[in-house]
Amino acid sequence: MDRDVQISSIISFVDNNRESMASRMVCAKVLGQKDGRINDEIVKELHARLPRAKQEVIDDCFEIIK
Numbered sequence: 138m139d140r141d142v143q144i145s146s147i148i149s150f151v152d153n154n155r156e157s158m159a160s161r162m163v164c165a166k167v168l169g170q171k172d173g174r175i176n177d178e179i180v181k182e183l184h185a186r187l188p189r190a191k192q193e194v195i196d197d198c199f200e201i202i203k
Contacts (some may be wrong), residue, residue, distance in 0.1 A: 143199045144187050150202040152180045163198045 151160040155175040164170045164179060167186055173179075187195065 138199070140192065140195060143195050147187060147195070147198045147202055148180065148184050151175060151183060155180075159201050162201050166194060166198055166201075 147163060151163055154160050160175055164175060164183065167183055167190060168179070170179060187198075190198075
């Protein structure tokens with residue numbers, strides 16, 4: 138699957154499912170954020186950092202949300 142499609146799918150999932158365990162796992166993996174609520178600032182930070190992440194991190198996050 139295309140990297141950009143994976144990234145947009147991950148970000149959309151986290152934005153639309155902020156309270157889910159999967160979203161929290163993605164934020165922990167990418168941002169190191171394990172506690173706290175996912176808010177607009179967290180989603181923006183995820184949007185900024187995820188494109189710079191290694192492909193294996195993106196693949197892992199994509200598996201988490203699927």
